[in-house]
Amino acid sequence: MLISLSWLREFVPYEGDVQNLGDRLTMLGLELEGIHDPFAEIAQVVVGHVTECARHPESDHLSVCSVDIGTGELLSIVCGAPNVAAGQKVPVAPVGSTLPGGLQIKKAKLRGVPSMGMICSERELGLSEAHEGILVLPDSCGVGRPLTEALNLERTVLDISITPNRADCLSVLGIARETALAFGLPLTMPSCAVEEGGEDAAGLLALEIADGELCPLYQARLLSGVRMGKAPDWMRYRLTAVGLRPISNIVDVTNYVMMELGHPLHAFDRDLLAGAKIRVAPAIDGMLFTTLDGQERKLLASDLLIWDGEKPVALAGVMGGLNSEIGDGTTEVALECAVFRPGTIRRTARRLALPSEASYRFERGVDQVGARLAVDRAARLMAEVSGARVLRGVVTAEPKPWTTRVHGFRLGRCNDLLGLELAPEFARETFTRMGCLVDESDAARWSVTTPPWRLDLEREVDLSEELARVYGVDRIPAVLPRVAKSLDVVGREEGEFAFNRRIKAWASGVGLREVVNYSFVGQKDLDLLCLEGGCRIAIANPLTEEQNVLRTAVAPSLLQNLKHNIAQGNARLRLFELARVYFEDQDSETRAREHTRLGILLHGPRFAEDWPWPLEDADYLDAKGLVEGLFEHLKLGRPEFAALDGHCFLEPAVAVSLEGKTLGTLGRVKADMADAHHARREVWMADLDVDLLRALHTARKVEFRPLPTFPPVRRDVTVTCPGGLAAESVRRTIQELRPQFLESVEMVDLFTPAPDKDERNLTFRLTYRHSARTLKDKEVDKEHGKMVDGLLQKLPVRL
Known part of the structure; x- marks a missing residue:
């Protein structure tokens, strides 16, 4: 999350050091990733005054300008922009400066005329994509002044890592609340008063929500007489500073308010909405819909759409539709501000590989009560930047109103958890500054009403955590906890984590070394082992081509470990990996089916070099003994081994089974496949189904018998x-x-x-x-x- 310091200071009067601010936010759980200047690349660009402008003697489209940049000497600059003229204030990149993209400005001769710098357009400065001509600055800009100062550009931006539970901090307002909490400063909210006029919006637009669980709230404001154009410079440059691309005045306002208040909005061209109606309802399974990026997407019945009276017009919470896009000719606008169920937005965005700033916020949860503030703020700004008239009223449908959440809080319990002695005054003041309402009528158990923007405060312990982070987690003394285990847990079913830990302990005890690999491998790695291709899950945006698919077996990863170790001169390997493998499953919510597998790889001598035995290579008996040892360790009995023909990468191979259930395979890696991984000796592998092992182990009943008292x-x-x-x-x-x-x-x-x-x-x-x-x-x-x-x-x- 990129936060402009000057924008933040409009909400909270913090005047201290920016590094100190970042450190304090980090201790509050909002980690500072870095501080940077978004316009550092144009720091050397200055304001120039074009004193003379004449046609180039050897060109019809070039001009020769005399430019004053405050150095006492006029510069001769050849410019090809059609809008350059004498008397203008313009941005000038002098000789020796570097522009965005690495363009270095040097002395040059253009058709025989020297040029001692460059007069820049907005695109050359990285301020926008506009390149029809040079950027003409206001006359109030001082000659020779740095352009960043003249345009009041953001010079300090904080890159803050926001944890998934803190959706309220995905905005300037959210970070301002945390800053005010950390430093005891007042919070100033932006002006959201809207001047309304004309018809009542409720009579012009009808709202219908099919399922209140999917869309608890939908609000819309209507604007008439919109004049499309560019947003004001201050807004465009501020959006650029935080990583957003300016588009138009109306669209830029929606993005601006999203970054400012944390609530995504969407603007429709009202003339393109059929039937004077907006309906929120699921998609029809298999239907096609074209989003704003021009891509046609196949939808499922689990996707949520915004419909007008006839057709879908937006993919709810993710991206608008091409058929209702704001364009140059738009005069009537319907401004949407809604709340959607996070899980629905998350599934749609992930499945379609269509992440957006809006979906990023919706899938973490937004402030339902604060939605009115956002729609009013956006309507006010749209009226200011486009000359639009805001029609009277807000069209609202709220089938599931926000329910105020009240939690009991025991300060004594909090102190026991934290190992502190926090005073009631500290707890009361902290909760109040967070926006909570505290009822202390019961001194032993307070009633704390949490604000609607803090969706992460779900139970009493969350309130204790808030006090801990404000007090300072680094100030809490480290004390070993007293651990008491009740006999009531004896006999309970062992969890997956505990069972996996048991297997890892066994593997380490028999001399195997654990390896931990990425779940990503290459398609060619799976092809090399002749593994089935129809069930693979390809990575939409792989880091490299060597990691472009989720693995369907642990063998490719183990063989890569073998190849790497052999290259490093380590040929005696006893490796194991306990990990998940993935198969495509359209019936699964995540489109993936996961299984836990145990892979074992043996290569090289059976004994270490200093062992006083002949250096024989590990063989089938070693691998078989390990498998039998695991079954004995898990008290499963003796497994059965049966020859297996036609295995994709093992030859010979045997199937490992117990009680008629196949639990895995064991065998020697085929010679050509082992050779492809630089192995010059036999490679033996075992691949076992840990999920089935756990089910069999859980079904076993522990019986106790007395130790034998007579000799055998x-x-x-x-x-x-x-x-x-x-x-x-x-x-x-x-x-x-x-x-x-x-x-x-x-x-x-x-x-x-x-x-x-x-x-x-x-x-x-x-x-x-x-x-x-x-x-x-x-x-x-x-x-x-x-x-x-x-x-x-x-x-x-x-x-």
Whole structure:
């Protein structure tokens, strides 16, 4: 939000240092981003007086001027403007100065005549787009005076970052209120008295609102006898200083009042409104509407429109329509000042990628009570700058009047929250200066009526926060809070954040390093992995082409991390990322469907270089072990792994499932794709659905059992089996035989005795235990022998 210091001083008499003002606003929660001079590029331009003007001897369209700029020497300047004449006061850029756009003024000869500077137009000065001729200054401007002083241009503009909840500060008035609060200064409101005449506006325009929830208030003033033209210089230059482009006197007034009071307005050409009627109603699904920028847009039934008696004329709260645009021939104006539901405006502006200064304010909320002040202020200014007559009365429809909000406030509770001892006098004075009404009839619990422009004050704690920021958050002593946790929370469902934190703690504990990537990747990154293209969400205004789409998988980001680390000489990687992926979904309010995924990437040696083992590369067993470890950590049981054919970027690949639900995939990145990321070794990845993991984890019921008090008895069994027989099949068969006293079965070794034979030796360790007594070897041997016999009968294995 750009705020002109001189404009601010029209509301509040602050005469202190601008940096001090910015620092104080920052401590109030309105962070100062910077202070700049919007007209610094024309600071060297001065006022000149054209003493003589003659035709160029070698050109029909050039003039040779003698110009006095107060240095005691007349400058010879060649000018091509058709309106230059002797006796004029003009802006002159002398030799050595630089104009907006980087144009440096140097000594020159134009067709044999020396030129020692440049007489400038408004466009060359960056004041407007006008370039039909030079800018002719008022005769009152002193020769040699800097142009910025002569035109009283804004020289100090504060760039203030406004948080989304402080919509009331998106105006000069809002910042003035905060300045008055910070420094104890009076606030002066602009003059809004309107001189009315002629017919009653209510008899000339009918209003109809289809749904008061979508549009609680709609007001209109009518103006007749408008003369279109340029707005006064002071208004145009002030708008330029705060980043707005001047257009015409009527449109500039709407922008001026929006920046001044924070309420967007819109002006219609009343002659283009059919049926002497304005109706606020939703769009028809699929209809087309052309906005002021000339773009035809397809609308949804959730979009809100302003209609006349026959057709839509504006996209409510976002942009007007081309069919009711104010033009050079406009003489009758309908001035709109309305309040719309923020969520409706936000969805429309986001979906159509059509942000505007108006939508930026409407989607955060505007002052419904202050709307009358804004429409009166705009009508007064329009009458002044266009000679229009304001018709009597304001046409108003308010199906949902503003409800005054009253909150209870306990000073004792506030002090407990803040750790302070604020006095009642401080609280009373602060609330009053904020515009609140305080009822202290109950000393323990005040009733505080908040002003209609402070939409963020919704509950008692918000009032405590106001006292804290006015007192000074930096002055509140840092004290560790006393944290007490009730046993009532035991057994409650774990939230998403806590579950994700649990997974991150596990990943860090098993030696994985967390990476945090942007959600944006490039289309080519997804194409490289052959990921589906129909569900992608393209970024409307990407920062770079490498980040022009929302990712549909975590794999592209992890592979980019791999590529970057290899380039830095770090080839041994154990990475994980817990993040969201995005898919297009037209049925969603945001047009996006989000899922949380866990990605794991392994590359390089299994052990670190200083580990006293052979430097073998990580393989399938490492990745599979991590997945099994996660399931064990979450108490989900043992997952199942099944071969998966035709995966887009993994080969070989397996599907990870549990209880018949597919939870993700695991496998090796295809060689060509790994090579594209500079990997010279195998890259193993796992991609798991965290949302489904959380649902399964939440459904598990915690059961407690006593710790075993009697010692276990362990027996190992080694079987020789065909190479195609899965170890899991052997383990599952042992469990199905159900030997008495069996507590657990684990595979502890694998050995291939002869490379030329398709056989291998698998060793399993069986643990036996009795819950009530110590087992004897004889009992265990008997059960163990039965198990071995059954295993030999059921499977093609031998001892």
